[in-house]
Amino acid sequence: MRKLLLVGCAALVLGGSAAAVASQTPRNETFRMLELFGDVLAMVEQAYVVPVDNKKLIEAALQGMMTALDPHSNYLPPDGFGDLRERTEGQYSGVGLTISSEGGLVKVISPMDGGPAARAGVMPGDVISVIDGQNAAGLTVSEVSDKLRGATGTSVSVTFLRDGSDPLEVTLTREIIKVESVTGRVEGDFGYIRIATFNENTGRELTETITRLKTENPALKGYVLDLRNNGGGLLTASVAVSDAFLERGEIVSQRGRRPEQIERYSARPGDLIDGLPLVVLINYGSASASEIVAGALKDHERATVVGLTSFGKGSVQTVIPLRNGADGALSITTARYYTPSGSSIQKIGIEPDLEVSRSVEEARIVSRSNFTYSEAAYATALDASIGAERRGPHTPVEAPGEDWPEDxxxxxxxxxxxxxxxxxxxxxxxxxxxxxxxxAGTEVAEAPAETTPEE
Structure with missing residues (x-):
């Protein structure tokens, strides 16, 4: 999600009398710690065994400070800020992964449709362990992103760790990831719409896709909106998608730390599919903007939600350029999202109306909480603020048997x-x-040994 704010600098000039008063006041703890930081930096510069790059150290300190807040706040160096803008504009060169960091590990939130990583079988929750022979433990999201991105046609070797499976070692060839946000096709009497990510083009592409499907079959009887493994994107795009199917009412609200910091987004008249039945597909790789859409359409009873409980990322990140981007930017959590009914998405996710797993392996993952990758798994995740918690391990209501065709x-x-x-x-x-x-989804404390996932 991106909301650019420009911040300026203000100088506070103290007169002599004010300075005298300040000198008699105990030193503010914040300024004491900042002085400590300067002392430590000076000691490292003087005493470390080899010469150090102060700029690199300070950037690492900034990143550490931001990631201590929550998993999604971070400092973006100038190159990282440029990468973020490229991704939201819908095109870049890389391997096609949405990633996040927790506890010194970088994990996959979702692979992008049709990208090198998705084609290699990378899945949500996979941990990036090794990149080109270098251990990735302790690397920041920006550092991992830098290593995965590169010139088109070049390759990068990556090892992924997955619960219950042997490490997945793959060589990925970087390519232009031109994110086609919306695709669609006619399936008999129904329209199928896939949204892979939410970027600046999503609203327009959705309108164009629905128009094309109506032309191909003017007698369509309903639509499926597939948001599985969609890791999110721009708030404005999620609002546009929700608005496309709603005639009126609130879509989402975001609430900051102060009562006056509430923003509400509402639908305008006009349903692009004229009230036809709509089903939204989600799973635990559906995050952020995907959850806004699923939550809005579910609360307004405009759609039936099918699949598995979503990821649970219900926080708002505001991107604040530093010196117009010359010194990078801060991506900082400034609010939480709430569905029209007032439910928090954060750490809880959107629960489906009909719980269905895609495979028996996926059902086994849901039955064991330590295998389910979600926002609630982050030690530093914000709480939901409403006292609710994500549903624990349980057996999904429906799952295909072992003999269900893989295709x-x-x-x-x-x-x-x-x-x-x-x-x-x-x-x-x-x-x-x-x-x-x-x-109704049997609750389990721990799944039997024989249900260990073998993905």
Missing amino acids: KDYQLERAFDVLRAGGDLSQLAAAPAGIIVTP
Whole structure:
């Protein structure tokens, strides 16, 4: 998410009498610690075994200060700030990953559709362990991003760690990641729309895609909006997507630390699919802007949400350029998101109306909390602020059996079933034969040993 704010500098001039008063006042703890920082930097510069780069040390200190706040606040050096702008504009050269950091480890939030990483089988929650033979432990998100990005056609060797599996060692060839935010196709009587990320082009591309699908089949009876493994993006894009399906009402609110810091975003008249049934597909790789859309459409009962509980990133990052970007920028958490009903997304996520896993392996992951990658797994994550917690490990209501064809998307099939029922779950046909069905998602304290995921 990006919201650019310009900040200026103010000089405070103290008169002699004010300075005299200040000299008699105990030194502010903040300024004492800043002085300590300067002392430590001077000692390192003088005593370290080899000459040091002070600029590098100070940038690392800034990054450490920001990441101590929460997993999504960070300092962006000038190059990192430029990379962020490229990503939100929809094109860059790299391997196609959305990543985050926690506890000295950089993890994958989501691989980008069709990118080198996605084609290599990288999944949400994978930990980046080694890059070109160098241990990645302790590297910041910016440092990992720098190593993964590069000239088109060059390669980078990456090792990913995944719970319950052997390390995945792959060589990825960098390419231009021209993020096609929205794609779509006609599936019989229904339209299928996939949003891979939320960038500056998403609202326009969604309108164009729906127009094309209507032309291809003017008699469409409903739509599926697929937000699985969509790691988010711009707030404005998520508002535009929600607005495309709503006639009125609040879409999302963001609330900062003070009561006056509340912003509300509302829909304008006009539903691009004219009130036809809509299903939203989500999973634990659906984060941030994806959760805003799913939450808004669910709260307004405009869509049925199918899949697995989303990631749970409900915080707002404001990007503040430093000296117009010459010294990089701060990406700092300034607010939380809330759905129209007042529910917090943060650490909780959006729960589906119909809980369906895509595979038996995915169902096993959900049944064991230590295998489920979510915002709640971050030790430094903000709390939800409303006293609620993310649902613990449990068995999903529906999961395909071991013999379900790998090339057949069970979650999507159930989404089409919901559309055939006119969006009314009470009229939904029973799960087909061979499907594992539990009463309402059986709560488990710990899954049996034989259910260890083998992804």
